[in-house]
Amino acid sequence: METxxxxxxLVSAATHPLRDLVLKGVAHPVSCYVGVSLTWVIMAAVHTLVMGHDLSLPYEVWPFVAISALGLTIYYYGTLSALRRGNLSVYYPIIRSSPIAIVAFSWLALDQHYSWFTLVGIALVLLGSLMIQKLPGGLLHDHRAFALASMAMLGSAAYSLSDAHAMKLTNPAPFLFFTYTLVTPLLAGIRAWEDRHLSAPFMGVVRGWAQAPVRIEFAGIVSYLSYLFILTAFQLGAEAATVSAVRQASIPVSVTLAAIILKESRFLHRIGWASLIALGILLITLSRG
Structure with a gap:
């Protein structure tokens, strides 16, 4: 079952960077992610009907819906704002470094214990993730972008922990339907706030969707399917910190795609540190065997 x-x-990690890659460089990224979020609502509703599940949630799941929606909103906004200022392969690894926050919170608040093998694996993953973005002359090239990426990382940790607990109580599709029903207006509100100087600020959301409808739908479908694998892993009993660490396999994928498609530089430096991430994931895998 662990395997x-x-x-x-790992399958989820291989496909996850496609969303950010497809939407990198769009003129109104928050609007595009409103479209992605709306796509998730539609797909979750259809998925629920196809699977014959009831489109309702137990009462005890609703706090997790609220926490996940807030965490996702922070994650999306931090991710988009950071990537607006820097390269995908630089800030994506920071954004995906949520295992350290998950381990700390789980140990302090949830009395969760980890083997030394697992902790060493997570440490190697995080070291590789951080060093990938090291530039000559200093670790933090853009302090604001780093802060935004770190904010996104904390949001990711929050929704990962919440989702892991929710999957013990309900099925993925209805949970995603209600979570993204909350996320969509929150992101739309952020976009309207950014356009608050306009006479019709919510028109910015509509114009953002219109700029790249095919890219938005593709990003929405790919990311929805990718995250279904994560929720299924949680249903199988996987723990949030180890899942988040193994998801770091998406970093070498993002580095490779960014170098090939976006022509980002320093590929060999970053792929070298990505190998350390792979070693950490291997240790985590062995510790779970």
Whole structure:
């Protein structure tokens, strides 16, 4: 069973960077992510009907819906704002470094214990993730972008922990439907706030969707399917910190795609540190075996 959920997470990690890659460089990224979020609502509703599940949630799941929606909103806004200022392969690794926050919170608040093998693996993953973005002359090239990426990382940690607990109580599709029903207006509100100087600020959301409808739909479909694998892993009993660490396999994928498609520089430096991430993931995998 451990091997099965690790395989699911690795498949998810291989496809996850496609969303950010497809939407990198759009003129109104928040508007595009409103479209992605709306796509998730539609897909979750259809998925629920196809699977024959009831489109309702137990009462005890609703706090997790609220936490996940807030965490996702922070994650999306921090991600988009950071990537607006820097390269995908630089700030994506920071954004995906949520295992350290998850481990700390789980240990302090949830009395969760980890083997030394697992902790060493997570440490190697985080070291590789941080060093990938090291530039000559200093670790933090853009302090504001780093802060935004760190904010996104904390949002990711929050929704990962919340989702892991929710999957013990309900099915993925209805949970995603209600979570993204909340996320969509929150992101639309952020976009309207950015355009508050306009006479019709919500028109910015509409114009953002219109700029790249095919890219938005593709990003929405790919990311929805990718995250279904993660929620399935949680249903199988996977723990949030180890899932988030194994998801770091998406970093070498993002580095490779950014170098090939976006022509970002320093590929060999980054892929070298990505190998350390792979070693950390291997240790986590062995510790779960």
């Amino acid at each position: 099965y959920w690790i395989a699911l997470v």
